[in-house]
Amino acid sequence: MTSEQILQYIFSGITVGSIYALVAIGYNIIYNTTGIINLAQGEFVMLGGMIAYSLSQIMSLVPAVVLAVLITGAVGSLIEIVFIRRMKKSSVLGMIVITIGISIIIREIALLIWDEQIRALRFFTGNEISSIDILGARISPQVLWIVGVTALIVMALYLFFRFTLTGQAMRACSSNTRAAKLCGIRTSRMVNLSFMLAAGIGALGGCLVSPLTQTHYSMGSELAIKGFIVAILGGLGNPMAAVAAGLLLGLIESFSISFLPMVYKDVISILILLVILVLKPSGLFGSRQTSSLKDF
Amino acid sequence: MKLKKYYPIVLLAGVLVLIQLLTLITGTAYYLTQLTMAAYYVVVALGLSMVMGYAGQISLGQAGFFAIGGYTTAVLTTFDLTDKISRPFFAFLDKIGLLVHKVTLYGDSIVHLSPWISFILALVLAGVVAYSIGVPVLRLKGHYLGMATMGFGIIIYRIVLGTHIFGEADGISNVPAFPILPGITIGGDFSIRIINYYTAWFFVILAMVLLLNLINSRTGRALRSLHGGEDAADAMGVNTAQYKVKVFVIGAVFAAAAGVFITHYNGGIGPSESSVAKSVRYVAIVAVGGMANLWGVLIMGLFLNFLSLRGLFGVYDDAVFGIILVIIMMFFPDGLFQPASLNRIKRILRGK
Secondary structure, eight states, rough: OOHHHHHHHHHHHHHHHHHHHHHHHHHHHHHHHHHOTTTTTTHHHHHHHHHHHHHHSSOHHHHHHHHHHHHHHHHHHHHHHTTTGGGTTTTTHHHHHHHHHHHHHHHHHHHHHHHHHHBBBOOOOTTTTTEEEEEEEEHHHHHHHHHHHHHHHEEEHHHHHHHSSHHHHHHHHHHHHHHHHTTTHHHHHHHHHHHHHHHHHHHHHHHHHHHHHHHOTTTTHHHHHHHHHHHHHHTTOOOOHHHHHHHHHHHHHHHTTTOOOOGGGHHHHHHHHHHHHHHHHOOSSSSSSHHHHHHO | OOOOGGGGHHHHHHHHHHHEEEEEEHTTTTTHHHHHHHHHHHHHHHHHIIIIEEEEEEESSSHHHHHHHHHHHHHHSSSSEEEEEEESSHHHHHHHHHHEEEEEETTTTTEEHHHHHHHHHHHHHHHHHHHHHHHHHHHHHHHHHHHHHHHHHHHHHHHHHOOGGGGGOOOOOOOOOOOEEETTTSSSOOOGGHHHHHHHHHHHHHHHHHHHHHHSHHHHHHHHHHOOOHHHHHHHTTTTTHHHHHHHHHHHHHHHHHHHHHHHHHHHHHHGGHHHHHHHEEEEEEEHHTOOHHHHHHHHHHHHHHHHTTTTTGHHHHHHHHHHHHHHHHHHHTTSSHHHHHHHHHHHHHHO
8 A cells, every 4th residue: 555545545534534423423412412312313414415406506505505504404403393302201212213213204205305316516616526636645625625614513513512601501401401401491492402403513514525425315324323333432422522433433444445345344333333332332532430320 | 721822823813714715715816925925024023022022122133133044045045066965064964865956947957955954054043143242232221222233234234235145236036945844835936825825824823822922931021020120120130131132032033034934935035135124114013013012013014014015105115114113102102002002092083
C-alpha cells in the first residue's frame, strides 16, 4: 500500500464515519431524553436525501436542503406525537418493536413516493469529476463539505446543550425526568424537541452524502445499524464520544475493504458490536459505573 | 383428566382434515401449497414465542437460524460426490445407505448425501451456534439483546450473500426431495401435495405437544418466573442464565428444522429467507399472537403467512407487517387473544 492509497482510505473512512456519527448523535439525543433507541433513525437520513432531491428540481440547492431538514424534523416530531407519546407504559421490548415497525412504514411510504430508483442530489460545489489534491490523495470537494458540516453540527450541539436554556432543560430531562418536571420543565415538549432535532440532524447528513453515495429508499436500515454500533462504541448517551467512535468505525471499514471482499464489510462492524456488547457494554469511553445505573 | 389438555390439538387436527376436504371438494387444491409453507413458518414462530413470550428475551435473528437449517441441507444434498465415492469414508456411508444415487434431468448420474444426515447436521449446527452465541449474548438486556441478535442475523445474511458455495444472490436450487419414511416425501411434486400438507401440519402438532408439555413442566414454570422478574427468579434459586440459553437453543433448532423442511419442499432457498425483514416478520407474528400464547401464535401465523404467500398484500407485503407491529404494540400490547384486547375491540366497534 502506498502512502497515497493509505491517505485515500483515511479520507473515505472519515467521510463514512462522519455520517455514522451523525446517525449516532441522533440516537443519543433521543436516548438521553426518553431512554428509547429509535431504530427509525436511519430512515431520517434517507428522507432528508430524498426530499432535498425532489425539492432541488424546483429550487436551488440551499433552500432545498434547508426545507428538507425542516420537513424531516417535522416528521420526527409527528412520529413522537402519534406513536411514542402513547407508549408511555411500554416495555423496552415493545419500544424496540414499535420503532422497527415505524421504520418499515417510513421505508414503504418512501418506496411509494420515490420508487426503487437510486437518486443523487447535486454536488454542493463542482461536479462528479472535480477533485482536490491533498498530499497526493484525490478527494471530492463533497468530502470537505461532509467533514466541515459534521464538525459544525457537533460544535453547535455542544454549545446548545451547554449554554442555552432549552439545551440545559433537555439535559435535565435526561438526568432525572421527574426532578426536571418538578422544576417546571415541560418534559413532553423536550422529548418532542429531541425527536425533531435528531430527525433534522439525520436529514442534514442525508443531504450531505447524497451526491457521493446516492439515496435509495432502503438505505436507512443499514445506517440505523451502523449508527447504533457507533453509539454503543462511544458509550450510549454520550453524543460527543459518538463522533470519535464514528470516525473509528469508518476507518476500520474503509481499511477492511482493502483485504476483504466488499460484502464482508458489514460482518466486521457487526462483530465489533457483538464483542463490545459482551465485553464492555459501557462503550470505549464510558465508565462501567454510570452504565450500570442506566436502564437499557 | 390428563388427556383433557390435548382436546384443542384434536380439534386442530379435525380442522386441518376439514380444510383439506374443502379444497378437494371446491377444486382449490393449490391452496395446500401455501398452507404447507405456512405450517413450516408457524413452527419458526412457535419457537420464537417460547423465546420472546415465555422467557421474555427478544430475538431479531430468528431468520438466521432458519437459514442455517435451510442452507446446510441445501449445500450438503446438492454436492455431487461421484468422484469421491471411492474414498473409504464415503464408501462406508454408501454401504450403510446414507448416500443417494440418482439420475438428473440431463441423464448425468450423481451421488449426494442423504437428507436425513443433512437434517441432523443442520439441527446440531443450529443448536451449537445458538448455544455459543446465546451464552454471551443472553446476558444482555433490552435494546442491547435486540441489536445483538439482529447483528447475528445480518452476519448470516451477509455471509450467505457473499459466499460462492451458498450461491450468493441466486441462492441454491435443485435441492432434492426429502424421503422421511417410505411413502412420505417432502418435495414440491404435485402428486404428493396432500401428503406434504399433512406432514407439515404433523410437525406443527408435534411442536405444539412438545412445547405445551414444556410450558407445564418445571422448566416452563422457571421460564415464567424469569419473564415476571429475573432478579426475583434468581433469588428463588432459578438458574436464569441456563434457562434462557436453553429456550434460545430450542427456538433456534425449531427454526432450523423448519428451514430444512421448507428448503426440500421448495427445492431451493434464497438469501431473502435470512433477511432482517423475515426476522421482523416472525416477531410481528408472535406479537399479534400474544407473545406467550402458543395457540394465538399458531392461528395468526397460519393466517398471516397464508395471506402473504397467496400474494394478497402485493407490493405492500412488508408494509402490512410494519403496520401490524405498530398497531399491536400501541393498542394491544398483550396480543389480540387476550380478554382485555377483545373487550377493547368490542368498545371500538361500538364506537366508544
